Amino acid sequence: MPKSSALQLSRRGVLAGSAATVAATAVPDAGAQAAAAAKPATSEVSFKVNGRTRKMRLDTRTTLLDALRDHLQLTGTKKGCDHGQCGACTVLVNGERINSCLSLAVMHEGDAVTTIEGLGTPDDLHPLQAAFVKHDGYQCGYCTPGQICSAVGVLDEIGKGIPSHVTDNLEAAPQTSNLEVRERMSGNICRCGAYSNIAEAIAEFAGAKGSRA
Ligand code: FES
Ligand code: FES
Numbered sequence: 001m002p003k004s005s006a007l008q009l010s011r012r013g014v015l016a017g018s019a020a021t022v023a024a025t026a027v028p029d030a031g032a033q034a035a036a037a038a039k040p041a042t043s044e045v046s047f048k049v050n051g052r053t054r055k056m057r058l059d060t061r062t063t064l065l066d067a068l069r070d071h072l073q074l075t076g077t078k079k080g081c082d083h084g085q086c087g088a089c090t091v092l093v094n095g096e097r098i099n100s101c102l103s104l105a106v107m108h109e110g111d112a113v114t115t116i117e118g119l120g121t122p123d124d125l126h127p128l129q130a131a132f133v134k135h136d137g138y139q140c141g142y143c144t145p146g147q148i149c150s151a152v153g154v155l156d157e158i159g160k161g162i163p164s165h166v167t168d169n170l171e172a173a174p175q176t177s178n179l180e181v182r183e184r185m186s187g188n189i190c191r192c193g194a195y196s197n198i199a200e201a202i203a204e205f206a207g208a209k210g211s212r213a
Pocket of ligand 1 (some may be wrong): 078079080081082083084085086088089090099100101102172
């Protein structure tokens, strides 16, 4: 069967040739893909953090939280769940509170970001920070920066001039105002359970702000 044998050899030859062709064309593509995978896409971004313009070239997948903590060393903002469930990463962007773990840094071109470091300093505490100290609004303190940034946002949401029913001490205030503040703060989890003291601190700050308005 020389004819059949020749035919088989011929088929092997064709298959071997095809495989070599596929390999020759596939290897460069695989190499290019591997190179692309090893070098993630980056982008320039510029935004203000606590009043200071910061320019960075970042992996486009970098969250605002990681940009603040890992690239700008602003570690006051905490990473709790990294999934938008605890509020530890809360910062203010253009005056509104957001979970920085859920937001890509490159989305904030031109924005004004305020972190806990921008609210006050150890020598010159923001009134809300001072209220948290006064009322022991924390135990381990891990959730505290997010609680304070969130509370600043909450009181702004309620109104520039804080409604009188919120300016009173929560103990004496109508139940609805207590509930409203607690509801608006419900995205900020405190694993130590310091909620009562946190609410008292916010109430005191709201009262002081209201009396100034
Ligand atoms: Fe962002 Fe928990 S770390 S919500
Ligand atoms: Fe510890 Fe809130 S003070 S988690």
